[in-house]
Amino acid sequence: xxxxAPQASTPTAExxxxxxxxxxxxxxxxxxxxxxxxxxxxxxxxxxxxxxLGFTAQRRLxxxxxxxxxxxxxxxxxVSTAGVLAIAVPVGILLxxxxxxxxxxxxxAVFNIGQGVPSIGLIALFALWWAIGFWPAVVALIAYSxxxxxxxxxxxxxxxxxxxxxxxxxxGMTRLAVLARIExxxxxxxxxxxxxxxxxxxxxxxxxxxxxxxxxxxxxxxxGIVSGNELITVVGSVLTAVLALLIDYLAGIAExxxxxxxx
Amino acid sequence: MTDAPAAAADSTVKIRLEDLVKxxxxxxxxxxxxxxxDIYEGEIVILVGPSGCGKTTxxxxxxxxxxPTSGRIFLDGTDVTxxxxxxxxxxxxxxxxQIGLFPHxxxxxxxxxxxxxxxxxxxxxxxxxxxxLETVGMDPIAYRRRYPKELSGGQRQRVGVARAMSADPDxxxxxxxxxxxxxxxxxxxxxEFLRLQEQIKKTIIFVTHDIDEAIKMGDRIAxxxxxxxxxxxxxxxxxxxxxxxxxxxxFIGRGASLKRIGLSRVRDIELQEWPTVxxxxxxxxxxxxxxxxxxxxxxVLDSQRRPQRWVNLDHLRRTPGNRALIEIGLPAxxxxxxxxxxxxxxxxxxxxxxxxxxxxxAAHTYQGIVDIDTINDAVRGMRENERGRLRAxxxxxxxxxxxx
Numbered sequence: 202x203x204x205x206a207p208q209a210s211t212p213t214a215e216x217x218x219x220x221x222x223x224x225x226x227x228x229x230x231x232x233x234x235x236x237x238x239x240x241x242x243x244x245x246x247x248x249x250x251x252x253x254l255g256f257t258a259q260r261r262l263x264x265x266x267x268x269x270x271x272x273x274x275x276x277x278x279x280v281s282t283a284g285v286l287a288i289a290v291p292v293g294i295l296l297x298x299x300x301x302x303x304x305x306x307x308x309x310a311v312f313n314i315g316q317g318v319p320s321i322g323l324i325a326l327f328a329l330w331w332a333i334g335f336w337p338a339v340v341a342l343i344a345y346s347x348x349x350x351x352x353x354x355x356x357x358x359x360x361x362x363x364x365x366x367x368x369x370x371x372x373g374m375t376r377l378a379v380l381a382r383i384e385x386x387x388x389x390x391x392x393x394x395x396x397x398x399x400x401x402x403x404x405x406x407x408x409x410x411x412x413x414x415x416x417x418x419x420x421x422x423x424x425g426i427v428s429g430n431e432l433i434t435v436v437g438s439v440l441t442a443v444l445a446l447l448i449d450y451l452a453g454i455a456e457x458x459x460x461x462x463x464x
Numbered sequence: 465m466t467d468a469p470a471a472a473a474d475s476t477v478k479i480r481l482e483d484l485v486k487x488x489x490x491x492x493x494x495x496x497x498x499x500x501x502d503i504y505e506g507e508i509v510i511l512v513g514p515s516g517c518g519k520t521t522x523x524x525x526x527x528x529x530x531x532p533t534s535g536r537i538f539l540d541g542t543d544v545t546x547x548x549x550x551x552x553x554x555x556x557x558x559x560x561x562q563i564g565l566f567p568h569x570x571x572x573x574x575x576x577x578x579x580x581x582x583x584x585x586x587x588x589x590x591x592x593x594x595x596x597l598e599t600v601g602m603d604p605i606a607y608r609r610r611y612p613k614e615l616s617g618g619q620r621q622r623v624g625v626a627r628a629m630s631a632d633p634d635x636x637x638x639x640x641x642x643x644x645x646x647x648x649x650x651x652x653x654x655x656e657f658l659r660l661q662e663q664i665k666k667t668i669i670f671v672t673h674d675i676d677e678a679i680k681m682g683d684r685i686a687x688x689x690x691x692x693x694x695x696x697x698x699x700x701x702x703x704x705x706x707x708x709x710x711x712x713x714x715f716i717g718r719g720a721s722l723k724r725i726g727l728s729r730v731r732d733i734e735l736q737e738w739p740t741v742x743x744x745x746x747x748x749x750x751x752x753x754x755x756x757x758x759x760x761x762x763x764v765l766d767s768q769r770r771p772q773r774w775v776n777l778d779h780l781r782r783t784p785g786n787r788a789l790i791e792i793g794l795p796a797x798x799x800x801x802x803x804x805x806x807x808x809x810x811x812x813x814x815x816x817x818x819x820x821x822x823x824x825x826a827a828h829t830y831q832g833i834v835d836i837d838t839i840n841d842a843v844r845g846m847r848e849n850e851r852g853r854l855r856a857x858x859x860x861x862x863x864x865x866x867x868x
Contacts, residue, residue, distance in 0.1 A: 368564030371529055371637075372578050372627075373554035386568050461568035463611030 281342035293354025315344035338415035353395025357388030484535035513688035557628030557636035735832025
């Protein structure tokens with residue numbers, strides 16, 4: 202067989218390789234979001250410190266209390282998202298296997314219930330039915346944000362080119378090997394998009410956890426509303442938004458690095 | 465016609481399919497109905513037939529990507545109908561039309577798939593990958609680290625073939641491997657593949673819907689009708705000369721005679737003698753050569769006996785006697801070598817607008833002449849030989865088993 206001249210084809214290959222690299226962000230692209238968020242935080246700090254607050258408000262907006270509540274908020278988000286991954290990814294894998302085709306619609310309907318009920322209602326229901334505190338809030342968040350991860354796991358696995366799977370099976374890879382080495386790596390980009398969605402939903406919805414005593418940044422917002430202090434409400438909301446954007450940003454970086462090369 | 469053709473009786477059967485049936489659930493008719501076929505070692509066997517005749521299903525039954533409803537599959541005489549399908553597939557190369565390279569793996573990793581499954585060590589795998597890339601005409605250094613999407617369609621196809629050959633399987637299954645490639649590249653890949661097959665001598669089952677590809681690639685062709693019934697299983701030559709029934713004749717199409725002359729070569733037929741003169745000869749010598757023959761023109765050869773010009777009486781009459789022979793008459797076009805097919809030869813004739821072609825050897829030395837009548841006779845001869853062979857076989861058959 203005649204080999205295409207390597208000298209002639211190498212330059213095009215380099216161009217193509219750099220096209221692949223370009224899909225990972227440039228340094229400026231990586232720095233933009235953290236810089237923006239830092240600036241916003243600095244403005245908030247400057248604004249709070251330059252305003253004459255009453256004694257109660259000052260205590261509520263102390264750095265200490267903001268950090269404690271922020272940390273609790275992060276815990277709620279991370280633990281619930283981990284729970285979502287632990288449940289929705291395996292279920293998504295099972296539902297795309299040929300033997301599960303018939304139960305897929307009903308299974309999705311169950312996950313739809315969680316998303317369908319208004320979030321505040323869901324959290325209240327869990328508190329009434331179980332208890333107040335951290336874990337009921339986590340379970341409510343899981344029920345609320347499992348659907349996007351489930352859907353994206355399924356879509357990600359279903360969009361894998363059937364001919365790729367056929368050739369893998371045809372070469373003698375077992376079903377499990379095809380799943381682990383072919384299907385899941387190829388589904389990662391779509392699955393990660395679902396995880397990002399779940400993270401953002403959880404950051405936002407975790408502000409409601411304050412109503413069942415699970416803490417979080419929702420406490421600051423709520424305190425502002427109850428005391429009629431707009432400043433406190435605005436600060437709580439801005440902190441939540443900054444946290445949401447930060448987590449989404451970190452998930453985006455993870456997504457860039459988990460996406461297999463060559464796609 | 466599912467019985468083994470007589471000519472192959474002494475070859476080893478590599479794969480035997482015995483009464484294979486595939487009945488998909490929910491369908492009233494089986495997709496493959498009682499198929500029996502012997503596939504001989506080292507041959508390219510083409511499964512060809514109209515869309516939906518079950519040829520792809522048949523192929524997938526062999527590596528059990530589709531499990532047969534009943535019937536048996538033998539590989540090297542061993543019944544593999546119920547053996548571990550994953551182990552079985554690692555011994556059988558598999559190429560499909562979409563190729564199905566793993567987009568997230570490098571070319572080297574793609575090719576290494578089966579060797580890794582078989583637990584080869586890293587050094588052996590790396591050496592094998594480089595060897596295979598060279599076999600399919602790709603530079604290992606330039607290509608092994610690339611990803612499939614950085615390759616052209618033809619290159620991906622080569623990688624697909626390399627991947628199927630990675631663990632050096634005796635048997636390869638190929639489902640329209642050249643189907644999704646432009647006609648020019650396809651032709652080149654087909655030729656490359658045939659050349660490769662001359663070295664590797666694998667047993668290949670090749671599925672296509674294109675009868676021309678089947679004739680070109682196949683040592684033996686199984687023409688399949690609905691439900692994978694074998695309408696005819698024979699060499700391309702015999703199928704073209706003697707279609708078993710109307711279905712086969714229809715499927716081969718009206719171009720059967722044309723296809724047939726694409727199969728026989730100039731070296732297989734008898735060349736005609738023709739009067740020649742050296743280019744140093746005088747007009748008088750040429751006139752004498754013309755008078756001593758019934759041909760209307762003489763071929764002028766140079767000192768190395770290479771064809772130069774065609775000269776006839778008319779040319780002599782119209783030119784002064786002192787012009788060299790090399791400057792008069794008509795150019796000696798339509799030149800072919802012995803390995804040319806009769807169809808190439810005919811094409812040369814038509815292009816040059818002559819009714820004959822000059823045959824030369826590799827050094828361009830004159831060997832003889834083929835004319836249109838010779839080609840016609842050759843085709844007729846093939847047909848008659850085949851009829852005679854069949855008649856003899858039938859008479860024998862009637863004598864022994866009194867079959868109708």
